Amino acid sequence: MQILTIEICGNNELSWEEGWLDKIRMLGRQRGLEVQIDVNECHDLCSECMMYPYLIVERHVLMADSIPELYQRLVKYLDEKLSQASRREGDEHA
Numbered sequence: 819m820q821i822l823t824i825e826i827c828g829n830n831e832l833s834w835e836e837g838w839l840d841k842i843r844m845l846g847r848q849r850g851l852e853v854q855i856d857v858n859e860c861h862d863l864c865s866e867c868m869m870y871p872y873l874i875v876e877r878h879v880l881m882a883d884s885i886p887e888l889y890q891r892l893v894k895y896l897d898e899k900l901s902q903a904s905r906r907e908g909d910e911h912a
Contacts, residue, residue, distance in 0.1 A: 821851070821852050822853050822854065822876070824842065824874065825857075825858055826855065827860060829867055842892065845896065846896070870882060880892055880895060
């Protein structure tokens with residue numbers, strides 16, 4: 819199973835929403851990914867951190883107005899990432 823690293827700020831509201839973190843882990847498992855969530859002290863996004871929930875997924879910042887919207891952005895990001903990986907594998911076998 820491929821590992822997907824997601825970073826969150828310990829000061830961001832997403833950090834204390836364990837139900838959402840469980841939902842993110844389940845989303846990863848549904849797509850064949852093992853989600854590793856790292857809680858860090860700070861990502862130097864203080865202005866954004868105080869206003870919006872966000873995730874850093876493999877160095878890509880995903881941000882939204884709400885946690886449900888952020889979850890949908892994560893779904894879209896993972897689906898696009900897996901689609902691209904699938905196309906690359908198809909190209910290698912062609």
